[in-house]
Every structure is written in structure tokens, then in C-alpha cells.
Amino acid sequence: xxxxxxxxxxxxxxxxxxxxxxxxxxxxxxxxxxxxxxxxxxxxxxxxxxxxxxxxxxxxxxxxxxxxxxxxxxxxxxxxxxxxxxxxxxxxxxxxxxxxxxxxxxxxxxxxxxxxxxxxxxxxxxxxxxxxxxxxxxxxxxxxxxxxxxxxxxxxxxxxxxxxxxxxxxxxxxxxxxxxxxxxxxxxxxxxxxxxxxxxxxxxxxxxxxxxxxxxxxxxxxxxxxxxxxxxxxxxxxxxxxxxxxxxxxxxxxxxxxxxxxxxxxxxxxxxxxxxxxxxxxxxxxxxxxxxxxxxxxxxxxxxxxxxxxxxxxxxxxxxxxxxxxxxxxxxxxxxxxxxxxxxxxxxxxxx
Amino acid sequence: xxxxxxxxxxxxxxxxxxxxxxxxxxxxxxxxxxxxxxxxxxxxxxxxxxxxxxxxxxxxxxxxxxxxxxxxxxxxxxxxxxxxxxxxxxxxxxxxxxxxxxxxxxxxxxxxxxxxxxxxxxxxxxxxxxxxxxxxxxxxxxxxxxxxxxxxxxxxxxxxxxxxxxxxxxxxxxxxxxxxxxxxxxxxxxxxxxxxxxxxxxxxxxxxxxxxxxxxxxxxxxxxxxxxxxxxxxxxxxxxxxxxxxxxxxxxxxxxxxxxxxxxxxxxxxxxxxxxxxxxxxxxxxxxxxxxxxxxxxxxxxxxxxxxxxxxxxxxxxxxxxxxxxxxxxxxxxxxxxxxxxxxxxxxxxxx
DNA sequence: CGGAATCATGCATACGTGTGCGCATATGAG
DNA sequence: CTCATATGCGCACACGTATGCATGATTCCG
Numbered sequence: 001x002x003x004x005x006x007x008x009x010x011x012x013x014x015x016x017x018x019x020x021x022x023x024x025x026x027x028x029x030x031x032x033x034x035x036x037x038x039x040x041x042x043x044x045x046x047x048x049x050x051x052x053x054x055x056x057x058x059x060x061x062x063x064x065x066x067x068x069x070x071x072x073x074x075x076x077x078x079x080x081x082x083x084x085x086x087x088x089x090x091x092x093x094x095x096x097x098x099x100x101x102x103x104x105x106x107x108x109x110x111x112x113x114x115x116x117x118x119x120x121x122x123x124x125x126x127x128x129x130x131x132x133x134x135x136x137x138x139x140x141x142x143x144x145x146x147x148x149x150x151x152x153x154x155x156x157x158x159x160x161x162x163x164x165x166x167x168x169x170x171x172x173x174x175x176x177x178x179x180x181x182x183x184x185x186x187x188x189x190x191x192x193x194x195x196x197x198x199x200x201x202x203x204x205x206x207x208x209x210x211x212x213x214x215x216x217x218x219x220x221x222x223x224x225x226x227x228x229x230x231x232x233x234x235x236x237x238x239x240x241x242x243x244x245x246x247x248x249x250x251x252x253x254x255x256x257x258x259x260x261x262x263x264x265x266x267x268x269x270x271x272x273x274x275x276x277x278x279x280x281x282x283x284x285x286x287x288x289x290x291x292x293x294x295x296x297x298x299x300x301x302x303x304x305x306x307x308x309x310x311x312x313x314x315x316x317x318x319x320x321x322x323x324x325x326x327x328x329x330x331x332x333x334x335x336x337x338x339x340x341x342x343x344x345x346x347x348x349x350x351x352x
Numbered sequence: 353x354x355x356x357x358x359x360x361x362x363x364x365x366x367x368x369x370x371x372x373x374x375x376x377x378x379x380x381x382x383x384x385x386x387x388x389x390x391x392x393x394x395x396x397x398x399x400x401x402x403x404x405x406x407x408x409x410x411x412x413x414x415x416x417x418x419x420x421x422x423x424x425x426x427x428x429x430x431x432x433x434x435x436x437x438x439x440x441x442x443x444x445x446x447x448x449x450x451x452x453x454x455x456x457x458x459x460x461x462x463x464x465x466x467x468x469x470x471x472x473x474x475x476x477x478x479x480x481x482x483x484x485x486x487x488x489x490x491x492x493x494x495x496x497x498x499x500x501x502x503x504x505x506x507x508x509x510x511x512x513x514x515x516x517x518x519x520x521x522x523x524x525x526x527x528x529x530x531x532x533x534x535x536x537x538x539x540x541x542x543x544x545x546x547x548x549x550x551x552x553x554x555x556x557x558x559x560x561x562x563x564x565x566x567x568x569x570x571x572x573x574x575x576x577x578x579x580x581x582x583x584x585x586x587x588x589x590x591x592x593x594x595x596x597x598x599x600x601x602x603x604x605x606x607x608x609x610x611x612x613x614x615x616x617x618x619x620x621x622x623x624x625x626x627x628x629x630x631x632x633x634x635x636x637x638x639x640x641x642x643x644x645x646x647x648x649x650x651x652x653x654x655x656x657x658x659x660x661x662x663x664x665x666x667x668x669x670x671x672x673x674x675x676x677x678x679x680x681x682x683x684x685x686x687x688x689x690x691x692x693x694x695x696x697x698x699x700x701x702x703x704x
Numbered sequence: 705c706g707g708a709a710t711c712a713t714g715c716a717t718a719c720g721t722g723t724g725c726g727c728a729t730a731t732g733a734g
Numbered sequence: 735c736t737c738a739t740a741t742g743c744g745c746a747c748a749c750g751t752a753t754g755c756a757t758g759a760t761t762c763c764g
Contacts, residue, residue: 015721016720027721062721066751069749076458094460098467104457117450125413126414383753412750414749414751
């Protein structure tokens with residue numbers, strides 16, 4: 001290899017051979033010493049460790065992968081970051097992965113479909129495992145991973161595909177919200193959903209609807225198109241346009257980001273939250289806690305979710321034979337100021 | 353190597369030797385054929401390509417790195433994702449990197465300091481280059497990269513460190529905003545900043561202040577602590593508490609996310625935007641375009657910024673000897689409904 | 705028809721690390 | 735003093751790809 005393309009910047013890399021020469025031993029001895037092989041004497045081990053420290057040696061993760069099989073890379077397939085919940089999820093994944101010695105390699109990010117480029121990267125880099133939050137076309141990913149023996153864990157998504165999953169008890173959480181709202185005296189409900197039927201949104205709709213149905217009530221189902229602020233805003237405008245007789249007393253949106261859109265639209269049209277309409281969501285994103293929103297919502301247990309997801313992934317990285325596993329974590333109702341008890345008397349009262 | 357730990361999932365990997373055996377040629381021939389070496393005859397090349405296609409061969413990026421030196425990985429060091437601008441930046445980087453065959457490896461994400469884990473990963477994985485948006489402790493990263501000959505490009509940050517950078521013309525953009533507001537008849541200004549003095553925020557403050565100073569005006573400088581919605585909200589409450597005589601006619605926040613906080617606080621206290629106070633920001637995040645905010649702001653040229661950043665990075669990956677380069681891109685004023693012209697007559701009018 | 709030149713391909717090795725196996729030395733027992 | 739054993743370390747190779755160099759086959763020209 002000519003040294004012409006190396007340039008001046010490429011410092012002579014410190015490898016096991018460098019250390020071996022310096023210590024007067026074989027490179028294999030260095031490798032064993034640094035990896036704590038008991039066959040190496042304590043004296044030699046310490047001497048080698050000292051030299052390694054002095055030279056600032058760092059083992060090459062890529063070479064190690066080639067030899068050992070484990071890369072320490074986990075592929076990330078992320079959904080629409082327009083929804084802050086996924087950003088929080090990403091942040092938590094990055095933080096927790098670091099503490100476990102795993103490096104997140106972004107394979108995909110965004111609402112659009114997974115492209116061929118992603119699939120190629122998944123195969124080329126020896127990803128030890130895959131964390132998936134996007135619903136769109138994730139079946140391709142799961143399929144490819146399954147064939148290559150790469151474990152997959154779905155976060156916030158339950159799937160019939162060959163993969164494990166961790167998600168919130170969407171059904172139970174939405175049902176609890178419905179019961180809470182009924183307990184506050186509400187009787188006319190709107191359910192705000194989207195057209196894209198992710199498993200998450202679907203379960204939340206079902207949980208809410210079923211809880212109402214259990215006592216013979218029904219919700220007005222409204223779709224905002226996409227699960228976004230704009231989607232919620234569009235629905236909110238339709239709600240605001242309703243006559244006070246038709247107008248729901250309480251709104252449940254399948255995601256906080258939609259709920260915020262609903263609130264903004266209602267207020268823009270002079271309706272007060274919660275005096276005129278109670279608004280609720282699901283996720284508990286940071287924005288929901290702002291004093292201007294103070295959204296009552298179902299909090300997703302983000303930290304435990306990610307922890308459990310990485311647990312599942314690591315276990316399957318060590319033993320690929322483990323069966324798929326579905327974990328459901330309970331969310332908790334977080335009460336804020338966007339809901340209020342409605343006395344029986346004011347049930348027939350008009351707007352304002 | 354015992355096959356016990358391979359498990360049942362590890363399919364026999366398709367490598368160049370697999371193809372070589374199948375085609376009855378040497379592995380080197382396969383490598384050359386697939387890489388378009390002109391010395392291989394067209395017939396052989398096509399035959400090998402066919403077999404590779406049939407077996408679904410994908411070259412191992414890690415092995416290629418070990419041999420060739422280039423990994424195709426770029427390290428990402430990201431700042432606080434609480435600010436949606438950085439999320440948009442991330443999304444754009446991921447999208448554009450994919451089209452250039454680069455894979456983003458997340459080294460750090462979040463407002464907190466870069467930990468040792470990050471530095472280790474930077475050394476262990478042979479990152480071809482590094483994209484940095486975080487200001488906090490990025491000097492360590494730049495330093496380490498410099499010593500190892502890894503090119504660094506700072507996005508949205510100008511630095512005196514050994515690194516190239518791409519950023520918006522913060523000084524000019526903020527000055528333009530100041531001139532625009534003065535042109536609309538405003539005379540009393542507030543400048544909303546943060547305590548952490550990132551180069552970006554600093555430049556915007558200077559640009560705004562200097563443009564005012566040029567015509568003998570001054571701005572009331574208010575800090576919200578952190579550059580976040582909450583920071584802006586806190587400042588907004590202080591502004592709302594001022595008497596109508598002291599209250600600024602126009603507010604410029606150094607980031608959109610702060611500007612939104614200011615708007616929310618003002619409205620919460622009964623002040624109207626823009627009737628009572630004009631509010632402006634810098635970045636043009638997606639939220640700023642919401643009809644409920646309609647924030648007048650300086651739009652950062654996100655797509656060109658990322659494109660230029662990757663250009664710089666790629667150029668230095670190929671030729672590490674290139675000198676550092678600083679690129680400034682002009683932002684553009686985006687006028688929305690959060691500002692309004694103030695006639696001279698109403699200059700002395702009170703609130704409402 | 706023979707030698708040289710061109711062309712297509714194979715051999716060997718490097719990249720950096722991990723590991724099975726064999727070898728040398730020291731230590732113990734008989 | 736000799737043989738068996740334990741200890742500590744080195745040799746060689748594997749992982750998958752890229753590439754300098756050598757080699758065989760083919761062709762062209764004299």
C-alpha cells in the first residue's frame with residue numbers, strides 16, 4: 001500500500017502490535033492481558049496495562065467485530081420526529097444505550113417509508129440488534145432481521161411480526177381516561193384519531209370506545225388525517241364549529257401532540273379549556289406540562305420502557321434462540337388543568 | 353471456533369469466497385469484478401454479478417473498513433433536542449447523509465456535557481468525520497478528532513477551535529430583523545437571550561444591538577436562563593408585569609423556541625400579539641408557522657446548511673490536508689402575523 | 705512459427721483482534 | 735535425576751475485503 005493517500009494527518013495507529021513490540025511479548029499476549037485472561041501472569045498483565053494506558057490504546061471496535069462477531073451497534077428505525085414523544089424516546093434510548101456499551105446507528109428517521117438505503121445499511125454494518133419505533137413498512141425490516149438472526153424489539157408498537165415488543169398498556173390507559181372523564185360527570189365525548197392506523201393509535205381508540213360502551217355511551221369519532229399538531233388543530237376547528245348542543249364536553253386525543261392542536265383551535269375560536277371543553281391526550285410529552293396547556297394525559301413510562309426494550313434486545317443478542325416476548329407497561333393518569341369536573345346542573349348550559 | 357454459540361439463527365454469511373467458489377474463481381477476482389476493476393473481462397464480471405445478485409450478497413462494511421480505511425460512519429454530536437430546531441437539523445442530516453452513502457452514528461445527544469463514553473466510541477469506531485452542533489464541551493471532541501486526523505464540521509456553531517463550520521449569518525439576520533422592526537415604527541425593544549453564551553446566541557444579540565445602536569437606540573436585555581420555551585415564558589411574564597409605559601413595543605428572542613414562550617406568557621396575561629406587542633424570533637422552526645403563533649422570524653437555510661456541511665466533511669475525508677473553512681449562509685426574513693406596523697400616532701397610546 | 709506484449713486471473717498479504725493449540729520453562733513428586 | 739504436571743506465553747489462523755505482484759493464457763507482430 002502506498003503511503004501517498006495516508007496524508008500527514010493519519011497518526012500511526014496504536015494497536016496490540018505496537019504494545020506487543022514495546023513490551024517484548026506477542027500480540028496475542030497483549031490481547032489476552034487486556035481482556036483479563038487468567039492465564040497471563042499478574043506481573044505481565046500490569047506491565048502491558050501500563051503501556052496501553054501510556055500510549056492511549058483503544059481497541060478497534062471494527063476489527064473486534066470481524067473477529068468476535070459482536071459489533072456493539074444497534075440499528076435505530078425511528079418514526080415521525082414531528083411528534084415530540086419520539087424525540088424523547090430517542091433521547092432516552094441514546095442515554096441508556098451508552099451506559100450499556102451500545103452505540104445507536106440511525107438507520108431511518110422520519111415519517112416516510114423506509115428506503116432501500118436503510119436495508120442496505122442494515123446488512124452491511126453488522127448491527128447486533130434493532131430498535132424500531134416506526135410503523136410504516138417496518139415489516140420489511142423485521143423480515144430481513146429475522147432472516148439474518150438479528151433480534152428486533154419494537155418500542156411503542158405491538159406487531160404480529162417476528163419481533164419482541166415493549167409498549168404502554170394503551171388499551172388500559174385509554175379506558176382509564178374514559179372512566180376518569182365519566183367520573184367527572186362528562187357524558188358527550190369526542191375521540192380524536194388519525195387516518196394512519198398504527199397499532200398504538202388503534203388500541204387507544206378501542207380502549208376509550210370500549211370503556212364508554214361498557215356503560216352504554218358512545219364517542220363522536222373525528223379524524224385529523226395525520227397524528228400531528230396540524231391534525232389536531234383541524235379537528236379542533238370542526239369541534240369549535242359545532243353548536244353548543246352538539247359540542248362534546250370532553251375530548252380524548254390519541255396523542256398529546258394532537259390534543260395540543262385541539263386545544264389551540266378551541267381557544268382560537270373563543271372556547272375555554274377546560275371551562276367549555278375538557279381536553280385530554282396520551283403520552284405526556286414535555287409540552288403537555290407547560291402551564292399554557294396543562295394537559296391531563298396518560299403518562300407513558302418512558303424510562304422503564306426503554307430499559308425493558310434494551311433488556312430484551314441484549315438477552316436476544318446473547319441467546320438468539322429466545323422466543324419473542326411482548327411486554328406491556330402500565331401508564332399512569334396525570335391530572336392537570338385541562339379537565340374539570342362538570343356538575344350535573346351545567347350539563348344543559350349553553351356556551352360561555 | 354466451536355459452533356455451539358452460533359445458534360440456529362446465524363445463517364451462513366454470503367461473502368466473496370462464497371461467490372468465488374460458486375463461480376470457480378478466486379475471491380480477489382470477485383472483489384475486483386464487483387468494484388468495477390477494468391482488468392476483469394465483461395463476461396466474468398457479469399457472471400459474478402449475477403451470482404452475487406442471486407445470493408443476495410452485500411459487502412461487509414466493517415471488513416471493508418479494516419482493509420480500506422474508510423468506514424462510512426460519521427459521528428453525530430447533537431445539542432439539546434428540547435429545541436425543535438436541532439431535531440429538524442438531525443432529520444435533515446440523516447436524510448442527506450443517506451444519499452451520500454454515509455451512516456450517522458450518534459455519539460452524543462442532549463444538553464448535558466459529553467461523557468467519557470462518547471470519547472471512547474469516537475476512538476473505537478473508525479468514524480470518518482464528525483458533525484457537531486453542541487457547544488458544550490465540544491472542544492474535547494474537536495481536540496481528539498484533530499489529533500486523530502478526523503475532520504470536524506460544526507453546524508450552527510462558529511468556533512475558534514480546529515474545525516470547519518457552517519452557520520447562518522446570525523449577525524446579519526438579527527440586524528435585518530432590527531431594521532425591519534424599526535421600519536415598522538417600533539422604538540422600544542426587548543432582547544430576549546439566555547445565560548449560556550453559545551456563539552449563535554451571542555452573535556444574534558450583537559447583530560440586533562448593533563443595528564439599534566447605529567441609529568442611537570437601545571434594547572432592554574432580558575435573560576430567561578436557558579434557551580427554551582420555559583426560558584422565554586419566564587421572560588414573557590416579566591414583560592407582561594411591566595407598566596404599559598415601560599413595556600417594549602417589539603420583542604426579539606434569539607431563538608424561536610424562546611419567542612414562542614414569550615408569546616404564550618404575554619397572551620396568558622391578556623396582552624395581544626401583535627396588537628400590544630410584536631414578537632419575533634430566529635430559526636423558523638415548524639412550530640413558528642402554526643397559525644396560533646404565526647411568528648415573524650429569520651429563517652435558517654437548513655437544507656443548504658446541511659448540504660454545505662456534508663460537502664466540507666466529504667472533502668476533508670478525501671483530503672485531510674485541506675485547511676479549515678468557515679461558511680456563512682444568509683438567512684431570510686419570514687414575515688408572519690406576530691408583528692404589525694405601529695403608526696406614529698399610537699406610539700403614546702396605552703394598553704388595549 | 706517463435707517471441708514479446710497484452711490481457712485476465714490467482715496468490716499472498718495487509719488491516720486489527722480474538723482464540724485454539726502447541727511449546728518452553730518452572731515446579732513438584734517419585 | 736527423570737518424568738508428569740502446571741504455568742505462561744507464542745505461533746498460526748480466522749474474520750471479510752482490497753490490492754500489489756506474479757503467473758498463465760492469449761494475441762499480435764515479425
